[in-house]
Structure formats: structure tokens, C-alpha cells
Amino acid sequence: MIGPDIQQAQSLELLQRMLDGDERALSKLITLVEYSPTVAAEIADHTSRRAGKSHRVGITGPPGAGKSTLVDALTMLLRSAGHTVAIMAIDPTSPFTGGAVLGDRVRMQQHYLDRGVFIRSIATRGASGGLSRSVRDIANLFDAFQKDFILIETVGVGQNEVDILEEADTTIVVLTPESGDTMQAMKAGLLEIADILVVNKRDRPGAEALMMDLEGMLQMSSRQGEWHGDWEVPVLSTQSDHGVGIAELLESIKQHRLAITESGVLNQIRQQRRQAHFIQLAVEEIRRRLQIGVSEMSGPLGLLFSKVLDGELSPYSAALSLLEDREALAAVLTRR
């Protein structure tokens, strides 16, 4: 529809309007950033220096744990305390389900009427250039827009979703007595990423037993590593549809933020995130250039590559040969 130049000019104009506080411009920018890695790159150059003030809270847990209701209750509390909030709901779209795993967003739309809250669903399928790329860029937009809290809600069903939580400063894992196979989920790595554990629907049978099990698992694990500072992972309980336990949860989030700020862990996390971001971008661009350049390789490498195509040489051997040939590699990669 519109050419890249027009798109670029348009996105810079939108950026300026967004930085001036225009929420509709923010909304349009998010769409542009989600669907176009080129615009995302352009925008990131302007937002990355402004980012760093928002606190990013990841919320994950099995389907049915009540994550949306919890996010809803937390948002209301944050708003009543005067904080601005952005909510990102990550929707792991499947070609078969069409992706409605995150369930009913309708309840949360009450916040749409509140200008201090911005809600955005992000679907796996729409995200061009990778879901975590989109999540990161959109979080940076919210950050530059000066939202105090960014709540990132995801169903942690796969590696993609777990990667997303690396964008969070504080990660909350929500469970219920009924979510089943909880221990297996914990063993599968969720215990390692949780900064706060929440047993939601605490009025249901088995809630106390679950809390005790989780306490036990925490004691057995060695969560007090260098990376997490001295933070001791709490096990809280909530009944989010009645707002019960939400104040304690918010208090715990704030304590966690204080702890990682003072211990320097927050700064470490952010440096690691920027490094990972840098490497990912470089690698993606290298992949793109290799895909273009590989069929144009000449000389010994060209011969090598044609042998790979004919199945005479293993791709493994050939890839290593490419990486040993400094000149050829540089020639392939610095070609646009």
C-alpha cells in the first residue's frame, strides 16, 4: 500500500506525537512495529535511550489459573495508587485453535475507558521477525511512553513464551490447586524463573497443600544464587476475582524491585538483555545476507556449496569450511 519511505516518515511523525503523549499515535506505532521489523529498527533507535523507567512484570501460568483476572485486579490497584499501566497479553496462536488461550479479554476492557491503562494483545502469528522481538520492541515503546508498570501476561506453554519472560524485571508464576501436574511444571523450569509464586483461587480445596509443596520445593532448590541477589522467593495466595491478596502481591513486586535495584541485579539483567538483543539482531541480519549470498559464492566455496546441494558433501563440513575462510566469510556477509 505505502512505500517504505512514506512509512518511515509516517512512523517518525507518529513517534513524535507519541512522545508528546498521544495515545492513538502509540497504538498505531505498536501495529507498525509488530508487523514491520524495518520500522521497528527505525523506532528502536529513538526509544532505546528513553527506556528504563517502567517496571516490567511478567505473569505466567497454566490456562485456567486466572491470570487475566489477576492482571485485572492488579491493574485496578495500581491505578488507584496513581500509577499508569500497560498490559501486553501474549496470545500463542495455533493454526488449529486460532488462539484464544488467553480467554476472555472482555472483562478487562473496562480499563479501556481509563486513559491510564493501555491494553494490547499480541498474537504469535502476526509477529513478523519473532514474537520475542515484537514483545521487546513494544515494551520499549510503552517504556518511552512513560508507563509506570508494564504487565506482560503469557501462557508459558513453550520455549517462545519462556523467552518472552526474559523481558520481565519481576516474574510471577500463577498456579491453582486445580491446575494439575504443578510439580512437573515446576520441575520443568518454572521454579527457576519465578520471582514470586502465587497460588490463586485460594478458597479451593488443596490450596494450602499446594503452598506447602511449593515452599518445600523452594527450600530444596538453590534459588539464592548470585544472579538473584538475596531475594527470597515468596509464596503468596490470592483470590483475584474478589481482589483478595492483591495488595500483598503488589507490595511483594515493589520489594522485589527494590531488592534487585539495590543489589545491582536489575542493571545486570538489563545489560544482559541489551547484549542478547544486539546478538539476535546481528544474527538475523547475517542469516538474511547468507541466504542471499550463498548461491553467489564463487571459487572453492562455490564448489563446496554445489557439492552440498548435490548431497555429495555434508552441510556440517561445508558450514565449518565457510567459517574457516575469513576472506570469503567477510565477502558474503558484508554484501548487502
Place this chain on the structure above:
Amino acid sequence: MIGPDIQQAQSLELLQRMLDGDERALSKLITLVEYSPTVAAEIADHTSRRAGKSHRVGITGPPGAGKSTLVDALTMLLRSAGHTVAIMAIDPTSPFTGGAVLGDRVRMQQHYLDRGVFIRSIATRGASGGLSRSVRDIANLFDAFQKDFILIETVGVGQNEVDILEEADTTIVVLTPESGDTMQAMKAGLLEIADILVVNKRDRPGAEALMMDLEGMLQMSSRQGEWHGDWEVPVLSTQSDHGVGIAELLESIKQHRLAITESGVLNQIRQQRRQAHFIQLAVEEIRRRLQIGVSEMSGPLGLLFSKVLDGELSPYSAALSLLEDREALAAVLTRR
């Protein structure tokens, strides 16, 4: 437990025994290849030249479509016609479900007693270096072991699973009248990858209507592109728990193989697959080297990188600068 050298010597000995027809050696090699990218690389150098005789059939569809039963029935028919068969069941493990999406494998174990059939489940979580990497390497092992047919069964729930189907020469999409949202799944790209559409459980209400819908969608789409040769995607119906329609399905698979062989499409597919494999391996190795090399960068690039870490410079700008500096890039990448 055992060092890399011992592992290497062991894997080469296993390889020799496998090539001599030892099925236990094949089984051990698969485990080694799945968990160690290093062994996989070693083995691929020996197997890639021997691969290319097996016909690789991908089977995908929503949970509950009866894929396992279909694979089961197809296997019995192939065996009775004297073909050897390997079955790869891809298990998309989730931290919450522990991954039992592919359901009951017990029925299929009847084939374990038959030496002409080899069954292997591959879990997402176990696969070191990526699921599609494992699937490809294991398929090559089966190929070198001279299995006539390799059946790759997967729940096509995400991009990972769709990527896996790129290993298939013939892709079958299985649906049932009850699978719901079929049209949405088709629109989401499954129609594009299907070489054969199967409506399973054809005795259920709605089966004929579903077949007609699918025929209609095929006519509207332009599947007769260069890539697929002149192959016209058939819509078949089966009732796989009674073996109904399986002979027609096998006939269709063989016709598809003949069509893509004669049109040169099979050869094209394989060349594309080898190129993609080569690029993926090179990119993964480049990522590894960047991760090691990036913090050791000195000079202007080192300064650039420290600005990224401090949030003063966007990772986008920095990644592009790295890729413009031919010397520095070569230095970082050719360092081991």
C-alpha cells in the same frame, strides 16, 4: 560421564554397526544424535551421502484427528507390501502438560515386535539444538539405514511443527468433521503445505460436507504453482480404525512421489533442504562465536558495544555498524 573423544569413537563404531543393519546400534545413535549436536555433526558427515532413498511422509492435523491410528494402519499396509518403515512421533512438550499430546502410543507398540518397523518419539524438550535439527538428523539416520518409508507424525500446532514438515517429501493433513475451526486452520497455512488432504472418521456426521468444503477451498487457491509441479491435491476419506481408505491413501502417496520425481520437484525440494540446513548450521555457529566474541571486542566496536550495554546506543544501530566493519566482523567470527 564419558569424554567427547570416547563418545566420538563410540559413535563411529555404532555407525558402522548400524550400516551393517544392527537395529540396536541405530537406536543408540538416535539417542546420541538427539542429545549431542557434536555427535550429530560427526554422524551427518557419514550419513548425508547415503541418504535420499527413503520416502519421507509427514502427517499432521489437530489433536484427536486420529493421526496415530492412521499412521498405524498405513504402517500395517506398507509392511504387508514388504516395505520397511520408520515412524517418528514428534511430541510438542509443554512445561504444563508434560507433553502427551500425541496420546496413546501403546497401540502402536504391536509393531515393535516387527523388525521391519522402527518407532521413535521425539520430545521438544529433549532435543538439544532445536527440534527440526533433531528431526532432520534422525531422518537421515533412518534413510542411511535404508528404511523405505519414514513417517513423521506431528501435531501442527506451531511454527516449529510446521518447520518439521519441510523434511517431508509428501505431506498429509488429516482432519475430521469434529476437529472444529477447520476452515481457519486451512486458511492459516495448512492448505499450502498439504500434498494430500484426508478426512478421517468419515462415518461421522459432516464428513461429506467437510470434503466438499475442502474441495472448494482447493479450487479457489492456486496450488498448481511451479513448486508443486502439476500435482493436484486430492481430498481422500478414511476410517482408519477400520482400515478403510488406507489403500487409496498409499496409492496417492506413491502417485505423489512419482509426480514430484518426474517433474524434478523432489530434487528441487532436496536441494532447498540442504541449502537451508547449511545456512542454519552456519548461522548457529556464528551465533555461538558472537556470544563468546562480543564481550572481547576492542577498538571502535568495543566502545560501540559498551554503549549498547549502558543503553546509550540502540542495539539496532550497533548491529548494523558491526556488519559494516568487514575486518572486525571477520575477526570476531573466525575466532573459535
